Amino acid sequence: MEKIVGIKVNQWRSDWDAVAWNKKARRSEPQHWFYQFSIRASLLREWSGVNARTTNLRLKGRDDLGIQRRHESKRSEEISRYVEFGYPWSDLSEKKRNDPEYNSLRKPGWLPTAIVVNILTAGDSRNGKKVAKEDLVKVSDRKDGLAELAAPSGYKVKGWSFADLPPIEVIDGQHRLWAFDSDATNDFELPVVAFVGLDLSWQAYLFYTINIKPKKINASLAFDLYPLLRAEDWLDKFEGHIVYRETRAQELVDLLWSHKSSPWYQRINMLGESGQRGKTVTQAAWIRALLATFVRSYEGPNVRLGGLYGAPAGSHEEVLPWSRIEQAAFLMFVGSKLAEAVKTSTASWALNLRRDKGVPLFEEKIDAAFFSEHSLLSQDQGIRAFLHIANDLFYLNSDELDLTNTFEERSVKEEDEEAALSASLKSLSKQKGLVKFVDALVTELAKYDWRAVSAPNLPEEERILKAGFRGSGGYKQLRLALLRRLEATKGQVGAGAKTALKLLGA
Amino acid sequence: MSEYIVASSLIHSMDGWQLLGQAAHAHLNGDPDIARHMAYYAELRGAMSLLACQGIGVFDSQHFAIDGKRSVKPIPYRSGTHVFTWEALDAWISQPSASATVLSVVTPGGIAARDWLDAFARLPGQSGQIAQGWIEGWGLDLKQMILDRKARNLSSYRPTAFHSAPATGISQSLAYINDFWRLSEPSSPSGFATLDAYLLRQALLRLFKAQEGRSLLQARRKFERRIEIMVHAIGPRSSASLDWKQFLLGEQHPTDPILLTEAAGKLKPEHKGHDLQVIGRATLMLRLAGGACRQLLHTLPEDERSMLSFWWRPLAEQHGLWPPGNAPSDLSDLWADVEVALQDASNWTANTPAPEQNLSAYSASFPQSMGVLTGAHRAGMWSLGL
Numbered sequence: 035m036e037k038i039v040g041i042k043v044n045q046w047r048s049d050w051d052a053v054a055w056n057k058k059a060r061r062s063e064p065q066h067w068f069y070q071f072s073i074r075a076s077l078l079r080e081w082s083g084v085n086a087r088t089t090n091l092r093l094k095g096r097d098d099l100g101i102q103r104r105h106e107s108k109r110s111e112e113i114s115r116y117v118e119f120g121y122p123w124s125d126l127s128e129k130k131r132n133d134p135e136y137n138s139l140r141k142p143g144w145l146p147t148a149i150v151v152n153i154l155t156a157g158d159s160r161n162g163k164k165v166a167k168e169d170l171v172k173v174s175d176r177k178d179g180l181a182e183l184a185a186p187s188g189y190k191v192k193g194w195s196f197a198d199l200p201p202i203e204v205i206d207g208q209h210r211l212w213a214f215d216s217d218a219t220n221d222f223e224l225p226v227v228a229f230v231g232l233d234l235s236w237q238a239y240l241f242y243t244i245n246i247k248p249k250k251i252n253a254s255l256a257f258d259l260y261p262l263l264r265a266e267d268w269l270d271k272f273e274g275h276i277v278y279r280e281t282r283a284q285e286l287v288d289l290l291w292s293h294k295s296s297p298w299y300q301r302i303n304m305l306g307e308s309g310q311r312g313k314t315v316t317q318a319a320w321i322r323a324l325l326a327t328f329v330r331s332y333e334g335p336n337v338r339l340g341g342l343y344g345a346p347a348g349s350h351e352e353v354l355p356w357s358r359i360e361q362a363a364f365l366m367f368v369g370s371k372l373a374e375a376v377k378t379s380t381a382s383w384a385l386n387l388r389r390d391k392g393v394p395l396f397e398e399k400i401d402a403a404f405f406s407e408h409s410l411l412s413q414d415q416g417i418r419a420f421l422h423i424a425n426d427l428f429y430l431n432s433d434e435l436d437l438t439n440t441f442e443e444r445s446v447k448e449e450d451e452e453a454a455l456s457a458s459l460k461s462l463s464k465q466k467g468l469v470k471f472v473d474a475l476v477t478e479l480a481k482y483d484w485r486a487v488s489a490p491n492l493p494e495e496e497r498i499l500k501a502g503f504r505g506s507g508g509y510k511q512l513r514l515a516l517l518r519r520l521e522a523t524k525g526q527v528g529a530g531a532k533t534a535l536k537l538l539g540a
Numbered sequence: 541m542s543e544y545i546v547a548s549s550l551i552h553s554m555d556g557w558q559l560l561g562q563a564a565h566a567h568l569n570g571d572p573d574i575a576r577h578m579a580y581y582a583e584l585r586g587a588m589s590l591l592a593c594q595g596i597g598v599f600d601s602q603h604f605a606i607d608g609k610r611s612v613k614p615i616p617y618r619s620g621t622h623v624f625t626w627e628a629l630d631a632w633i634s635q636p637s638a639s640a641t642v643l644s645v646v647t648p649g650g651i652a653a654r655d656w657l658d659a660f661a662r663l664p665g666q667s668g669q670i671a672q673g674w675i676e677g678w679g680l681d682l683k684q685m686i687l688d689r690k691a692r693n694l695s696s697y698r699p700t701a702f703h704s705a706p707a708t709g710i711s712q713s714l715a716y717i718n719d720f721w722r723l724s725e726p727s728s729p730s731g732f733a734t735l736d737a738y739l740l741r742q743a744l745l746r747l748f749k750a751q752e753g754r755s756l757l758q759a760r761r762k763f764e765r766r767i768e769i770m771v772h773a774i775g776p777r778s779s780a781s782l783d784w785k786q787f788l789l790g791e792q793h794p795t796d797p798i799l800l801t802e803a804a805g806k807l808k809p810e811h812k813g814h815d816l817q818v819i820g821r822a823t824l825m826l827r828l829a830g831g832a833c834r835q836l837l838h839t840l841p842e843d844e845r846s847m848l849s850f851w852w853r854p855l856a857e858q859h860g861l862w863p864p865g866n867a868p869s870d871l872s873d874l875w876a877d878v879e880v881a882l883q884d885a886s887n888w889t890a891n892t893p894a895p896e897q898n899l900s901a902y903s904a905s906f907p908q909s910m911g912v913l914t915g916a917h918r919a920g921m922w923s924l925g926l
Contacts, residue, residue: 280650281777288779304779317779318727319879322872414876505877506868 035189037182040071040228042175060235069173069181069228070148075214076221081171081186082151083200084211110212117143117213148225149207150240154199155231161438166197173230183228205229205237206244279344282358283324287317289362293455296366297373301405301412314407319414326509327421328365339537342425347432354432359451360441363458368424371472375480376411377401383483390490408489410512415503416484419512423520427475427530434526435468474527478520514540541597541604541612549592549836550848550924553829554855556585557920560826563819564720565914568713570899575815579822580681586825587625587679593832594632594641598625626682633675639668642675645831648740649733649776649784660744660770661751669750670743677804678824708813711897714885716816717913719798720823721882724919726872731834731923732827738800739824741788744770756790764789799823830923837924845926852926859917871922881912 046066055063078084115124120141123131130136153173154165168188175181186201188194204211210224232240291302303316330341340346343361346353356364376384384403403409410416428437441461463469485492487500503512517540520531563578588598595606596615603615603624619627632638643654657667676683708716727733748763749755756763767788776784786792803820807813837845857864861874868874884906892901903910 284777284779318725321727322870322875326870326873414879505880506873506875507862507866508876509868509873510866 035185035191037184038071038073040069040173040181040183042179042181043068043070043227057233060233062233064232064236065230069183069230071183071226071228072223073183073226074221075211075224077185078149078151078202078224078226079211079214080194081196081200082202082204082208082211083196084204084208110209113145113210113213115143117145119143145210145224147207148227149210150205150227150244151207151229152203152205152232152237153228153230154201154203158231160199160203163198165199165201169196169199169201171201173228202228203237205232205240279325279329280321282343282361283321283329284317285358286324286329286362286365287320289359289451289455290320290365290369291317293362293366293452295363295370295455295459297369297404314412315414315417320417323414323418323421326418327425328361337537337539339426339534340429342429342432342437345429347429348438354437356441359454360458363455363462364440365421365424366455367459367462368472368476369420372411372420372476372479373401373404375473375476376404376484379403379480381481381483383485384480386491387485387489403484408486410484410486410500410503413486415508415512416486418509419516420479422509422513423479423516423531424475426517426534427471427520427527430530430533431471431526435465435471437468440465440468471526474523474525475520478523478527479516482516482519514538542595542606542610545592545595545597545604545606545612546836548597549589549829549833550851552585552589552592553826553833553924554852554917554920556582556589556822556826556829557917557923558859559585560819560822561914561916563815563822564717564916565910567708567815567819568710568717568899568910568914572708572812572815576809576818579815579818580685583679583681583818583822583825584622584625586822586829587629587682588621589829590825590832591625591628591632593829593836594638596628596632598628603628622682623686626679626686629675629679629682633672636665636668639671641832642671642828643667645828645835646732646736646739647831648736651774651776653736653740653743656740656770656774657743657747659773660766661747666747666751670747673746674739674743674824674828678821678828680806680821681818708816709897710899710902711889711894714889714902714913716798716802716819718882718885720819720916721878721913721919723797723799724823724923725878726875726922731830731872731919731925735797735827737782737787738796741790742796742800744788826920827923830920834923834925837926848926852921852924856921859915860911861915861918861921871926874918874921877912878915878918881906881909884909885913 044067053063055061112124118124119131120139120143123136123139123141124143153171154160156165156167156170158164166188169186171186172184173181174184186194186196207224214221229236287302290296290298291300291304293299302320303314328341328343331345332338332340342354343356344353387402387406387409390402390406390408403411405412407413411420428435432438441458442464483496485496485500487497487504489500492500502508514535517531517535517538520527521535522528523531559578559582563575563582566572566574566578591598597604597606597612598621601618601620603618604612605615606612617624617627633642640654643657644652646653648656653670654667657670661667723735723738724732725734744767745756745763748759748766752759752762754762767785771785771788778784783792799820802813802816803824805813805817805820807817837848853867856862856867862868885902888902888905889897
């Protein structure tokens with residue numbers, strides 16, 4: 035295959051030399067230049083692994099993308115229509131598109147803005163994998179200021195696929211690539227800005243400055259499209275993470291309240307109004323609880339116990355690339371398991387709550403042990419404690435449970451929430467190791483006496499203990515009490531609880 | 541001196557919230573004069589904090605400012621603390637940059653009020669009049685105290701029983717306190733999501749009337765259209781509990797909180813309920829001050845911000861917010877104590893016959909609640925986003 039000739043762009047200022055490079059934080063000093071090429075869409079798809087995701091050869095999880103990215107199919111479909119038919123034809127309804135009357139609206143669909151990519155070098159690794167020697171794409175400088183991009187030495191025009199990692203990773207523009215199908219006959223060239231050996235954190239920074247800073251896309255979507263951003267410390271300074279976390283926590287609570295698969299369906303006090311039977315925990319309390327647990331970064335400056343959705347986890351220190359829907363599905367899955375475990379519990383605390391006729395619930399089928407106003411599980415303290423425990427143990431066991439690869443590729447679009455949630459829940463139920471862990475956890479949790487201080491007929495000793503769980507001090511007390519109880523159990527749950535206690539200094 | 545001025549912004553803010561809590565305590569204890577007195581000083585400290593965030597240090601008679609080159613210069617105009625604070629505030633807010641600052645602190649739905657108002661106003665600079673209106677309204681007592689020496693002397697020096705307005709009843713007081721806390725519940729990045737939403741709604745109505753010369757009742761369809769266009773441009777995130785379009789049109793949560801209604805009141809000091817109006821205005825001034833301090837703090841990286849714990853941890857323990865050495869992982873967790881106290885108060889009000897509702901009975905039932913409900917410094921803590 036012929037080499038692709040491009041331009042070398044020397045773009046560097048001497049004052050950039052003062053930037054604090056940090057290899058450990060994945061911010062190594064980059065090359066002081068990048069390249070511009072014109073590359074066929076089909077070729078770029080092959081070399082960046084886009085094609086691999088649409089064939090039976092695709093790898094599970096996100097390894098094949100190198101950096102963790104998400105794909106919004108609807109967006110790529112829009113671009114595909116735009117490329118073929120231009121604007122405004124591409125935005126018409128299907129009915130109008132099928133109407134010849136509107137054919138005059140068809141125009142060229144130019145894509146003049148560059149796809150931004152990184153060409154991996156031999157020394158770069160992603161999740162422990164490297165680009166095979168025969169798969170490397172190489173760029174060499176010419177004396178005339180131009181540059182040549184050479185295809186992988188093992189490249190074949192037909193039937194080529196990379197061994198471990200694709201040699202190119204897309205920083206910005208993946209949806210434009212997805213918009214082209216793998217058939218090369220309708221191909222055309224795309225302008226490409228190519229960095230070589232650019233460290234991961236710089237890639238996240240580039241994505242942010244291209245897409246979010248100019249407010250091209252909303253923060254929540256951006257953090258889903260580019261999960262790596264959740265771990266970028268420089269974003270803290272501009273409240274980027276706080277905006278993401280707040281928004282994400284709100285979105286999750288919305289989903290937990292609005293979907294039938296959730297044990298808290300219609301049972302969150304969304305309006306914050308008093309006297310709401312069966313809806314004792316407010317939306318605001320749920321949001322604060324998620325911000326303190328799943329969506330947070332780290333527990334503290336020196337405490338490496340992070341939020342499953344907000345901090346790097348596992349031995350590779352990667353953020354889980356779960357989308358909003360997948361994050362909600364996980365909470366629903368674990369919550370439902372706990373509700374079921376409590377429902378089938380014959381522990382005395384549960385029986386006592388069920389016997390209490392003084393609490394009329396709005397549905398007879400509701401288990402009072404889980405939803406009674408005298409159960410901590412339907413109070414702020416209990417919800418917080420449950421989320422803490424779930425987050426702590428899953429965070430600490432993320433490698434063992436292979437959480438990165440928990441969810442299968444969905445054929446449904448994320449925009450169809452109900453279908454996407456169902457598909458995600460189905461994925462979860464198929465993960466045997468995960469299900470076993472969750473079952474073990476909720477079985478132990480269901481044994482705990484979840485009665486609140488207000489529960490009738492509470493022994494005095496218990497009443498004094500439960501009184502300590504009220505107010506701001508109660509969050510920590512209940513969390514520690516549960517961890518200490520779980521510590522005594524065998525297996526991963528007990529080991530996880532023990533590690534959590536140690537990290538918390540308790 | 542420059543470090544002093546900047547540091548004083550945080551301390552004035554916290555002191556202001558503390559004074560506000562004392563005002564609430566006095567009010568609940570049936571002492572409206574002390575309540576008004578404390579609330580006035582809370583308002584004053586809020587204003588001083590806001591000025592300090594802009595590099596203006598208010599002292600006894602000689603005041604200072606940090607100029608564009610970061611050097612501290614004495615301000616030629618000399619006057620007492622109270623007079624200077626109001627006049628400096630009044631002069632400052634007339635500048636476009638000041639309006640931009642105020643409108644960036646208030647963030648309904650996490651979006652700066654400035655963006656909302658600019659999208660609604662369609663003309664640049666129109667939103668500035670809202671910021672000016674806010675400062676004029678919320679600093680009303682500062683302005684009046686300067687102008688009305690008689691009122692000042694009456695409040696500070698004369699025996700209260702000879703001129704005092706009657707106290708508000710306990711149930712009404714508890715309702716007001718409940719409102720205060722519901723508006724101050726920690727939520728969005730700014731910490732005052734509910735309050736900011738209501739402030740926006742009021743501001744839009746005011747702006748509409750200023751531009752169109754007609755009220756919402758007189759030109760509802762036009763107002764609706766402008767709201768639709770603005771919401772479409774801004775793209776705020778609506779949720780099950782808050783549909784922005786419906787809320788801003790008054791179709792969702794149509795009644796404004798008591799605190800905001802009272803804050804806009806114009807009662808004289810000798811009238812019953814005046815103290816609640818001053819408390820309301822002080823709350824709003826402190827909301828601005830806290831937000832400005834938060835913005836200042838967030839120019840620092842997180843690890844440098846966390847170094848300030850040497851100041852706020854002992855302060856919080858001193859004020860009994862938590863046992864020594866047992867700080868919550870997040871200051872917003874302090875809300876849990878308020879929620880308990882509010883629920884207790886609500887249950888008590890609902891279940892106690894009206895003739896039996898008095899301060900003595902309430903205090904006997906919930907001896908610890910008063911301290912929590914009047915502990916406004918909690919809100920001060922989480923307003924800084926530490």
